[in-house]
Amino acid sequence: MNRGSGREAKGGRPLKRIGFFPALVLLFYGILYALAPNTALTALRASANISIAIGVPLALVFVVMFVLNLLVRPPQIAGLFGKGAGARGMLLSIAAGIISMGPIFAWYPLMKKVREEGAGEGPIAVFLYNRAVKPILLPVMIAYFGWAYVVIVTILTILASIALGYSMNGIFRDQIPH
Amino acid sequence: MKGGDLNRWRFLDASNITSALRRSFNQFATMLPILIGVVLLIGLFNALVPAELLASLFSGNAILDTLWGACFGSILAGNPVNSYVIGGELLKRGVSLFAVTALIITWVTVGLVQLPAEMAALGKRFALLRNAICFLLSIPIALIAVLTLNIAAG
Numbered sequence: 001m002n003r004g005s006g007r008e009a010k011g012g013r014p015l016k017r018i019g020f021f022p023a024l025v026l027l028f029y030g031i032l033y034a035l036a037p038n039t040a041l042t043a044l045r046a047s048a049n050i051s052i053a054i055g056v057p058l059a060l061v062f063v064v065m066f067v068l069n070l071l072v073r074p075p076q077i078a079g080l081f082g083k084g085a086g087a088r089g090m091l092l093s094i095a096a097g098i099i100s101m102g103p104i105f106a107w108y109p110l111m112k113k114v115r116e117e118g119a120g121e122g123p124i125a126v127f128l129y130n131r132a133v134k135p136i137l138l139p140v141m142i143a144y145f146g147w148a149y150v151v152i153v154t155i156l157t158i159l160a161s162i163a164l165g166y167s168m169n170g171i172f173r174d175q176i177p178h
Numbered sequence: 179m180k181g182g183d184l185n186r187w188r189f190l191d192a193s194n195i196t197s198a199l200r201r202s203f204n205q206f207a208t209m210l211p212i213l214i215g216v217v218l219l220i221g222l223f224n225a226l227v228p229a230e231l232l233a234s235l236f237s238g239n240a241i242l243d244t245l246w247g248a249c250f251g252s253i254l255a256g257n258p259v260n261s262y263v264i265g266g267e268l269l270k271r272g273v274s275l276f277a278v279t280a281l282i283i284t285w286v287t288v289g290l291v292q293l294p295a296e297m298a299a300l301g302k303r304f305a306l307l308r309n310a311i312c313f314l315l316s317i318p319i320a321l322i323a324v325l326t327l328n329i330a331a332g
Contacts (some may be wrong), residue, residue, distance in 0.1 A: 025215045050256070149323070157283065162316045
């Protein structure tokens, strides 16, 4: 089935280069600790809280990746979210973005996988954008800004995501495989 | 009939499950160092940029404040609820709804802190273009949202 082959190198990086970024951040922590230990510890505590908060979403992402690896073949992903999927692909991406949970970066491994297996740039961008629409958080947003504001911003966000999706598809059109 | 049923459940073979698990672990492990770096970087930003500092930078000019709002939303990261809380605080301090809307939208849609992770996962061109377009989109969304709200409110 040629699973996992696809665009292996696209967007990929050697592990050494991937390790450079966290090492750089750790170095910054080291310098900050030497200059202002309390601030460095506050930052570490904030990072620990974020790590705890993203535990569940990351576990969910892993489960979704496992299920996709087990059940879905690259041609199916390309069919649903590929560059030729059109309006259906966009609508599916909007729905998936809205129901997804956790921070945006928790979803990068899954997005990398579906892109390597044929998903288009537009649907991926639409998915990431619609993470701004969170039904579970709407009551909090309404409490702060009122329902009229929330309805307007939510509708505009979804419309903007569609504009973004088609823009990304247009920009990356040169990469459509023939 | 029996053969068809067996074929239908073939994906549940131990070898298929092991292979899917191994692939998932590998795909996940490739991204993990970057994710750890991003989490540490967000912690740094949260510790170094307090909400009071943000409020002091808004001047009262709607266009400039909208741009500032979009800039801060792009730099800051975390749970969207935090953007509502910060946005609510900024409104109380007299910052315009244009700026707060731009901040709330870019908080989730643009991620400078997460950019290294996005570039590693989806490629430099995709990540830079997506974030740039999202940043630009946040300005008209903020303007249209507040103007529509004002019209609706009469």
